[in-house]
Amino acid sequence: MTILKFGWNEIRSRQFEPYAKQGLIPARVTAVFSWQYEIISSLGKGSGEMTGKLRYDALYAAKRPAVGDWVAARPINDSHCLIHAVLPRTSCLQRQKVDGDVEAQVVASNVDVCFIVQALQGDFNLPRLDRYIAFAASALVAPVIVLTKADLVDEAEELRALVCMTHPDIPVFLVSAVTGTGIEEVREQLEPYKTYAAVGSSGVGKSTLLNVLSGTELMKTAQVREDDMRGRHTTTHRQMFCLPNGSLYIDTPGIRELALFEHDGLGGSFRDVEGLARQCKFRDCQHMNEPGCAVQRAIKAGELDEKRLASFAKMKREEGACQSKQILLTKKASKAKIKRSTVHYKDYVRGGGNKSWKLE
Helix, strand or coil, X not given: CCHHHHCCCHHHHHHHHHHHCCCCEEEEEEEXXXXXXXXXXXXXXXXXXXXXXXXXXXXXXXXXXXXXXXXXXXXXXXXXXEEEEECCCCCEEEEECCCCCCCEEEEEECCCEEEEEEECCCCCCHHXXXXXXXXXXXXXXXXXXXXXXXXXXXXXXHHHHHHHHHCCCCCEEECCCCCCCCHHHHHHHCCCCCEEEEECCCCCCHHHHHHHHHCCCCCCCCCCCCCXXXXXXXXXXXXXXECCCCCEEEECCCCCCCCECCCCCHXXXXXXXXXXXXXXXXXXXXXXXXXXXXXXXXHHCCCCCHHHHHHHHHHHHHHHHHHHHHHHHHHHHHHHHHHHHHHHHHHHHHCCCCCCCCCC
């Protein structure tokens, strides 16, 4: 099986040259199951696990191999490899871990396009859509909005128009897996060797979209709960599939909580708000009661929805809180490193100058 089908190119080949000299081969991670990995290489589909050194170096979860990563691996046999290193990522969709943990969790890497999937029945939410767009934009991944279950909502076209008006620069597709509405339009977006990741809440139709585009049931699906129309967590792991036209589709589990790890992409969701903010009289305007506030002026004139400002302000507060946590985490990590080095140095002294000691 050629790895060219999975996006291998000349740039990757040049990056891999130091590893090739060590007798390693390139492979792409197509699925992650805890500490075990499914990979594709020139040997075909197989399994992989990290070397002890990589486990130590990848202390933070975001440094470990993720779905979409290219890795340097050493074959142990025809179906199993040891993963020695992760190649530089061109993009990385990541969020904060749940329960307030500020550490990053990688959803998918080396993604070209992010399909932001929302179901029009029971899941449609503009502020949440803003968050997903910022999630993609912060990773420098092109967002595409897919509104599913169009056959279940009478006002589907009106909702699509609302999204298009709010985000005029982002492609928006109205889709129904039952009637086939919009499926061909989405399929036309898919290009061979490019990687597409589908993200969204449980039950919005990410796996169903995969199955329809592939023409077969690659992932199991389940009906939403009838009492609240919320989705069930049917997909439990992230996995990459090769579609008939040669494009690559990463299916992901439903996201209950999307806390952004990096907020550089807020402008991707709030170009309208940030464009107005640049016209404010004061550079540090909070867009509350300050004189000369262009944002408040636009709200009063009916040119900007007040809910947009509220969503923007909420994410800016999260940005400040996240940055503070990251600074604290960095300080703790530095202290821990100094402590480890001190312990190693003491061992070095006690050992009479053992040359195996070195500063980390």
